[in-house]
Amino acid sequence: MRGTAIKNRTKLPNIFLGLIMLFMYVPIVIVIIYSFNESKLSSVWEGFSWRWYQELFEDEAMFEALRNSLVLALSSSTAAALIGTLGAFGMTRAKLKANTSVEYVSTLPIMIPEIILGMVFMVFFSLIGMPYGMTTLIIAHTAFCIPYVFMLVKARLVGMDKSLGEAAADLGAGPARVFRDITLPLIAPAILSGMMLSFAMSFDDVIISIFVTGANTNTLPIKVYTQLKTGVSPKINALCALIFAATVIICIISAVVNRMRRPENREDSVTEY
Numbered sequence: 001m002r003g004t005a006i007k008n009r010t011k012l013p014n015i016f017l018g019l020i021m022l023f024m025y026v027p028i029v030i031v032i033i034y035s036f037n038e039s040k041l042s043s044v045w046e047g048f049s050w051r052w053y054q055e056l057f058e059d060e061a062m063f064e065a066l067r068n069s070l071v072l073a074l075s076s077s078t079a080a081a082l083i084g085t086l087g088a089f090g091m092t093r094a095k096l097k098a099n100t101s102v103e104y105v106s107t108l109p110i111m112i113p114e115i116i117l118g119m120v121f122m123v124f125f126s127l128i129g130m131p132y133g134m135t136t137l138i139i140a141h142t143a144f145c146i147p148y149v150f151m152l153v154k155a156r157l158v159g160m161d162k163s164l165g166e167a168a169a170d171l172g173a174g175p176a177r178v179f180r181d182i183t184l185p186l187i188a189p190a191i192l193s194g195m196m197l198s199f200a201m202s203f204d205d206v207i208i209s210i211f212v213t214g215a216n217t218n219t220l221p222i223k224v225y226t227q228l229k230t231g232v233s234p235k236i237n238a239l240c241a242l243i244f245a246a247t248v249i250i251c252i253i254s255a256v257v258n259r260m261r262r263p264e265n266r267e268d269s270v271t272e273y
Contacts, residue, residue: 028244035237052238059235062223066239069203069220072134076141077198081191083142084149089183092157103154107147117144118211125212133214140212141202148201149194156190157183 038049056062091103109117121140130136160183168178206221213222224236 028240031237032241032244035234035241037234037237040234052234055233056235056238056242061218062220062235062239065218065220065223068134068217072137072141072219073199073203075138076145076202077195079138079142080145080149080198081195084146084194085153085187085191087146088150088154088157089179091154106150109144110147114144114205114207118208121208122211131214132212133217136212136214137209137217137219140208141205144205144208145198145202148197149191152190152194152197153187156187160186 034045035052036048036050037045038051039046087106091106117140121136121143125132125136125139164182164186165178168182169175173181204221206225209219209222210225213219220239227233227236
């Protein structure tokens, strides 16, 4: 009886994990399937067709919105990575009594509701007379994304062995050389993780973008959101399928590159010893 109970217990985590995977990926699979549906109604299957993919590639406005979203996400995530990394590095080196308060203020954009941030940015840009458009979008998204990079890099810096930098300094390396050769390679994974998270948050944002975008600047989430009034076209299903496929390809390439690097790292470590 006891052995049977243990076997039943060990199956529960697998069942729970399977339910989570179903909950996460079944909607995506349904969207991909119905992107090949001939019917305009998602509730009715009328046969396999490439119709919506053809209409998608003929829709210049949709691809312009996608291009704007990619430019916005890449620009804001890059700027956030630079500012967040420098801020985290400065916070770990500075010895101030207000370090805790400054760190708390730096992470406020994550805790403040996006609708409040959007209104604040809208009022701020209006007061300084800056025209709404891609520039205001990049500034607002950068400010929103900085805390993600800041927290990840700061956690990496706090856990890093300080004796490595001190040893390099004892050997004659200056602060810039220590940062370039020691600190930066060690915190690079945290910077990349924060940048990827910032890219995803910026690419997917709707609320802040609505408040600070201009009449001639349209992003993909805003375009999809505005189409809800007249009904979302199945072209959106096709676009979602393409974005999902691109994401899977990027993940596969990343996994292959990391796997190829492991043997090289092991050989380098062996030769060094």
